[in-house]
Amino acid sequence: MTTLSGTGPRRVRRATMSDVARLAGVSIKTVSRVVNDEPGVHQATAERVLAAIDQLGFRRNLSARNLRRGSSAGIVGLVMEDVANPFYSELTGAVEEVARQHGRHVLAASSGEDPDRERELALEFCARRVDGLIVVPAGVQHGYLVPEMRAGTPAVFVDRPAGDVVADTVLVDNIGGTVAAVQHLARYGHRRIAFLGDAPDIFTAAERLRGFREGCARAGVRYDEDLVAMGPHDAPGIGATLRRLLRGPEPATALVTGNNRITVLVLRALAGQRDRPALVGFDDFELADLVNPPVTVIAHDVAALGRTAAELLFARLDGDGAPPRRVVLPVRLVTRGSGEVPA
Amino acid sequence: MTTLSGTGPRRVRRATMSDVARLAGVSIKTVSRVVNDEPGVHQATAERVLAAIDQLGFRRNLSARNLRRGSSAGIVGLVMEDVANPFYSELTGAVEEVARQHGRHVLAASSGEDPDRERELALEFCARRVDGLIVVPAGVQHGYLVPEMRAGTPAVFVDRPAGDVVADTVLVDNIGGTVAAVQHLARYGHRRIAFLGDAPDIFTAAERLRGFREGCARAGVRYDEDLVAMGPHDAPGIGATLRRLLRGPEPATALVTGNNRITVLVLRALAGQRDRPALVGFDDFELADLVNPPVTVIAHDVAALGRTAAELLFARLDGDGAPPRRVVLPVRLVTRGSGEVPA
DNA sequence: TCCGGGCATGACAACGTTGTCCGGGACCGG
DNA sequence: CCGGTCCCGGACAACGTTGTCATGCCCGGA
Numbered sequence: 001m002t003t004l005s006g007t008g009p010r011r012v013r014r015a016t017m018s019d020v021a022r023l024a025g026v027s028i029k030t031v032s033r034v035v036n037d038e039p040g041v042h043q044a045t046a047e048r049v050l051a052a053i054d055q056l057g058f059r060r061n062l063s064a065r066n067l068r069r070g071s072s073a074g075i076v077g078l079v080m081e082d083v084a085n086p087f088y089s090e091l092t093g094a095v096e097e098v099a100r101q102h103g104r105h106v107l108a109a110s111s112g113e114d115p116d117r118e119r120e121l122a123l124e125f126c127a128r129r130v131d132g133l134i135v136v137p138a139g140v141q142h143g144y145l146v147p148e149m150r151a152g153t154p155a156v157f158v159d160r161p162a163g164d165v166v167a168d169t170v171l172v173d174n175i176g177g178t179v180a181a182v183q184h185l186a187r188y189g190h191r192r193i194a195f196l197g198d199a200p201d202i203f204t205a206a207e208r209l210r211g212f213r214e215g216c217a218r219a220g221v222r223y224d225e226d227l228v229a230m231g232p233h234d235a236p237g238i239g240a241t242l243r244r245l246l247r248g249p250e251p252a253t254a255l256v257t258g259n260n261r262i263t264v265l266v267l268r269a270l271a272g273q274r275d276r277p278a279l280v281g282f283d284d285f286e287l288a289d290l291v292n293p294p295v296t297v298i299a300h301d302v303a304a305l306g307r308t309a310a311e312l313l314f315a316r317l318d319g320d321g322a323p324p325r326r327v328v329l330p331v332r333l334v335t336r337g338s339g340e341v342p343a
Numbered sequence: 344m345t346t347l348s349g350t351g352p353r354r355v356r357r358a359t360m361s362d363v364a365r366l367a368g369v370s371i372k373t374v375s376r377v378v379n380d381e382p383g384v385h386q387a388t389a390e391r392v393l394a395a396i397d398q399l400g401f402r403r404n405l406s407a408r409n410l411r412r413g414s415s416a417g418i419v420g421l422v423m424e425d426v427a428n429p430f431y432s433e434l435t436g437a438v439e440e441v442a443r444q445h446g447r448h449v450l451a452a453s454s455g456e457d458p459d460r461e462r463e464l465a466l467e468f469c470a471r472r473v474d475g476l477i478v479v480p481a482g483v484q485h486g487y488l489v490p491e492m493r494a495g496t497p498a499v500f501v502d503r504p505a506g507d508v509v510a511d512t513v514l515v516d517n518i519g520g521t522v523a524a525v526q527h528l529a530r531y532g533h534r535r536i537a538f539l540g541d542a543p544d545i546f547t548a549a550e551r552l553r554g555f556r557e558g559c560a561r562a563g564v565r566y567d568e569d570l571v572a573m574g575p576h577d578a579p580g581i582g583a584t585l586r587r588l589l590r591g592p593e594p595a596t597a598l599v600t601g602n603n604r605i606t607v608l609v610l611r612a613l614a615g616q617r618d619r620p621a622l623v624g625f626d627d628f629e630l631a632d633l634v635n636p637p638v639t640v641i642a643h644d645v646a647a648l649g650r651t652a653a654e655l656l657f658a659r660l661d662g663d664g665a666p667p668r669r670v671v672l673p674v675r676l677v678t679r680g681s682g683e684v685p686a
Numbered sequence: 687t688c689c690g691g692g693c694a695t696g697a698c699a700a701c702g703t704t705g706t707c708c709g710g711g712a713c714c715g716g
Numbered sequence: 717c718c719g720g721t722c723c724c725g726g727a728c729a730a731c732g733t734t735g736t737c738a739t740g741c742c743c744g745g746a
Contacts (some may be wrong), residue, residue, distance in 0.1 A: 014472075014494045016463075016732055027696045032734060042694060062470045063416070064404045064732035073406070075450070083449075084436025086429040086629075093427025105467075106426075107418070110439060124448075127405040129357075147400025151357045178708050204395075267633055287628075290610055292635035294512030297348050303427075304471060359702055370726045377703060385724060407702035411731050 011117035013146035024052035035060050040163055052095070066129075076313065077125030078108040079160075080116055080136040087302060088136070091158070094306030095134060098245065102314050104131060104280055113202075115139025126153050132313045134306075137162055137203070153318060154316035158309045160203035161326070168312045170305055170327045174204055174282075176212035177298035177331035181256045181280040182215025184333055190254040190278060194245045196225040196266065197236070199256030205230065208258050227252055231262065238265045244278065260285045267291060284334060294336035367395040378403050384614035399576060409472075418584070419470030419656065421451040422461055423479040423501075430603060431479070431625065434501065437649030438477060445657050447474060457546075458482025469496050475656045477649075480505055480546070483627035494505055497659035499654045503546035504669070511655045513648055513670045517547055517625075518554035520641035520674035524599045524623040531623060534596040537570040537588045539581070539609065540601030548573065551601050551625055569593055574605065581608045588667025589620065603628045610634060628679060637679035647672055 017031045024031070026045060034049040041049075052058075066073055075097055080088045096106045107125060111118035118138040125133060126148045133145070140163030145155050149167065152169040156168040178195075185193050193213045198205035209228065216223040219324050229241045245252045255277050257263040265282030270276050276293065284299035308327055360374045365373070369388060376384050377392040384392075395401070409416055419442055439449045445612055450468060453517045454461035455510045463541040468476060469491045474496040476488070483506030488498050492510065499511040521538075528536050541548035552571065558592045559566040572584045593594040598620050607625030613619050619636065627642035 018732080028732090029696060029698095029734080030694085033695090035385055036734085042695060045694080059466070059470050059491070059494075061472060061474060061732055062467075064410055064701090065734075066701095067404075067407055067410060067703090068733045068735085070701065082436065083451075086432050089429060089432030090427050092432070092451075096426055096451075105452055107448055108357055108426075108435075108439075109448055110436070124400070124405075127402050129406060151400050151402070186374070195728095204374060210504060243540065253580070264629065267630070271633055281390050285630075286607065287610075287630045287634060290614055290635075291630060291633045300346075308566070361702080370703090370736065372722085372726060376725090379704080383724060388724080404702055407731090408704075409731095410701095410733090411703045618715085672690080 001156045005033035008233045011306045014061075014068055017058070017060070017158075019056055020049065020052045020058050023056065037237060058272075065328075068250040072317075073129045073131045074104050075128070076126075076310070077122065077130040077133045077319060078102050078106050079111055079125070079133065080108070081113050081122045081138065082110045083108050084110075086286070089296075091136075091306040095310045097313065098307055098310035102317075107110050110137045111136075113138045114302040115141065119144050122155075123148070126151075130154075132156070132160055132319055134309050134313060136160060139163060140201075142167075154313055155310045156316075158305055166308075167324045168316070168326075170309045170312065170322070170329065172300040172305065172329045173331045175214060176301070177333075178208045178211030178256060179215040179218060180333045181282070181298055181329070182212060182221065183219050184252040184335065185256070185280060186215075186219035186221050187276055188278065192224075192227065192250055192252045193254045194229070194252035195256045195258065196229050196231075196233065196241065196262050198231040198233075198262065200230045205258055212256060216217055232257075233262055233265055235265055235268070238262070239269045242266065245285060252277060255280070257281040259283050263295065263297075267295070275294040277303055280333075288334075296336045297334050298331050299330045299334045300329060350526065358401040358402070359405075360401070362399055363392065363401050365393045366399060367391045391556070413449075415474045415660075416472050417447050418450050418471070418473045419447050419653070420465065420471075420473040420476045421478075422454055422464045422476065423451070423470070424456050424481065425453045426451050427453075428604075429629070430545050431647040434479075434649040436641075436645040438653045441650055441653035441657065444662075454479075454481045456481045459640075462487050465498075466491070469494075472496075475499070475660055477501055477652050477656060478505075479503060482506060483544075485510075494631060497656055498661075499652045499656045501648055504619065508573055509563065510667050511652075511659070511669075512667070513652045513655065515547075515643040515648065515672045516674045520625060520643070521551045521599060522558040522561060522678075523674070523676045524625070524641055525555060525564065526562045527678065528597040528599070528621055528623060529558075529562035529564050531621065534564055535567075535570065535593055535595045536564060536597045536599060537572070537595035538599045538601065539572050539576065539584065539605050541574040541605065543573045548601055550676075557601060561636035572602075577613030578608055578610055581605070582612045585612055594621060598623070600624045602626050606638065610638070623676075630680055631677075639679045640677050641674050642677045643674045645671060 006173065017028045020031045021028045026049060030041060031049055034046050037206045052148035065132040078092060078095055082088060092106065092108055098108050107130060109121045109123060115138045122133055122135060122145060132153060135155055136158050142162040142165045146165060149155055158170050182193060195209060197209050200206050213223050227245060255266060257266055260281065280298065282297045282298045283295045288297055298334045312325060345395055349370050352532050360371045363374045364371045369373060369392060373384060373388060374392055375549045377389050402606045414461045421435060421438055425431055435449065435451055442449050450473060451612055453465045454464060464474055465478060465488060475496060485508045488510060492498055501513050525536060526638060540552050543549050570588060577597040603626035623639045623641065625641045627640045629637040631640055655668060
């Protein structure tokens with residue numbers, strides 16, 4: 001049992017190949033050969049070197065190695081809104097898995113939906129010479145990435161398209177999803193359907209609103225601006241919003257929520273009420289089937305989103321020079337009963 | 344609108360200071376001065392340099408910079424079971440936030456509960472010269488980190504202690520939590536309480552089982568081995584396990600689950616049944632208050648876990664040489680009604 | 687005895703950057 | 717006109733590693 005902390009030899013300089021070489025009485029190059037399993041080292045010499053390595057706790061400096069060899073850093077950068085959000089952590093997990101298959105690690109960071117911070121993070125990752133970037137765009141201007149991409153750092157955008165750059169992008173079918181949601185509710189007789197979306201400057205929020213309008217049109221439901229509440233939303237605000245939507249002579253009888261956080265806010269705000277309005281939420285979430293009543297959702301495969309993005313990225317790294325691709329992943333209406341409440 | 348992909352100038356070599364210097368007609372050092380905002384460069388010269396930088400899309404190589412300056416990489420490594428698990432992503436978010444305050448990024452990786460992979464990841468991070476490591480241990484042997492820690496890469500263990508190394512560790516009060524859970528259930532008359540825990544070689548699972556036994560002793564409830572089912576669990580298995588526990592002449596009337604995933608498995612397995620046994624789950628989870636009936640949990644502050652670990656780490660990086668600390672964070676029984684079902 | 691060849695090892699430069707130090711010109715006062 | 721100072725700019729080494737090439741040695745064959 002070894003006790004460790006800052007105590008002991010105070011912050012020793014890390015041993016280098018030089019140190020190992022000196023201790024083993026050989027040249028630096030020989031140490032390098034041993035460390036890299038290169039042939040042409042006498043067994044006895046190699047053993048001396050290994051002993052020295054062990055004694056000094058030497059571990060070769062990968063940064064220096066990569067610098068010298070011009071090899072890749074072995075890291076892909078991932079910039080998104082919030083690493084702590086389960087939606088993004090599932091995305092991260094999928095990216096990590098593909099990266100692992102390609103021998104890379106993932107450097108993930110949260111932009112907090114702030115375009116300046118996103119830019120700062122992405123550019124710093126480039127300065128670290130990450131092999132590539134996967135970005136969930138916060139802003140609408142990504143010209144800053146053009147020099148980086150030209151310089152050989154490919155970027156793939158996920159969940160939202162880049163602002164002013166045509167590049168590889170992976171999206172979900174936002175419009176199709178909300179169209180399906182409205183049609184589903186209309187099929188059960190709902191004529192007063194409200195939409196609670198995220199901030200309208202977020203691409204997905206705007207698209208889903210578009211889909212909502214189109215769904216109304218297709219289903220023959222009157223689109224009423226008073227029944228639309230775009231974010232950002234918080235717990236106190238959502239309560240007031242719901243009261244407004246659900247009162248009056250023509251209250252909403254059904255709700256469509258624009259993402260998983262809003263869905264949860266709504267569920268919590270409506271908890272304990274006698275009868276909840278019908279509800280269809282964009283994004284599936286764990287336990288959607290176990291709340292009472294279960295929540296019908298527009299589900300999509302978040303892992304596939306990350307996987308596809310990572311695969312596009314590695315294709316670029318492997319030299320794929322095709323024109324930029326835009327992949328749109330399908331969504332799927334998962335009915336769980338709550339939508340079937342007739343109006 | 345710029346179109347980008349692998350097309351265009353095929354994978355150009357990234358511009359270096361040399362290239363910039365040549366284009367601007369100055370020396371490398373002058374470029375360095377401009378890039379680093381060092382004084383002593385004529386304004387006209389600086390502008391020529393900036394123009395060249397812009398034209399070439401130059402961005403200085405941070406690896407080379409850090410190598411030369413001996414400065415830190417600006418990265419802390421985080422090794423845990425699964426980045427996609429919401430529990431760990433909340434942890435990651437907290438670590439990231441503290442890291443950000445200290446000007447660092449987080450390199451996160453999943454060990455998949457495999458000690459070999461954990462070791463491999465941790466050592467590779469050390470080779471990358473991360474500033475420090477935060478590890479959720481998968482195995483029980485961490486002697487491999489001793490040379491690294493001695494060499495100046497501090498490590499902090501989270502959620503579980505290291506196997507054979509005494510180092511900074513942040514835990515939650517596993518025993519106190521399950522003791523409280525059993526006492527809570529006993530108070531409502533339960534005498535047949537079952538425990539569903541994770542694989543017993545996982546530290547937290549073992550501790551929580553210990554707490555369960557101790558809780559039984561303190562509450563005067565007979566501890567019955569037949570009512571204990573340790574994992575790993577999966578969806579099909581948990582159904583069979585529950586049938587076994589809940590049948591017979593002396594069925595369990597209450598359950599204690601050992602972590603959030605098991606809790607959810609149980610909820611799903613029991614969904615739709617007329618009356619669910621009383622349930623207390625270790626770990627809080629989103630929507631625990633919205634399932635029916637709501638789930639009483641042993642809650643702890645996952646973010647605090649990550650924050651504390653990161654703060655310990657940065658204290659070490661700032662030269663804190665005190666003996667290793669072990670911090671145990673409190674847990675809190677959050678009653679939500681389900682435990683109050685009398686036996 | 688000499689020589690060619692294979693083997694083990696080492697000297698050196700280079701990756702891209704920054705710190706140290708030095709030189710040369712402009713400018714000033716005497 | 718001379719010496720000193722200030723300012724701008726550059727040459728060079730170094731960070732820790734690896735690729736290239738050279739060296740010394742031993743061996744067998746002529």
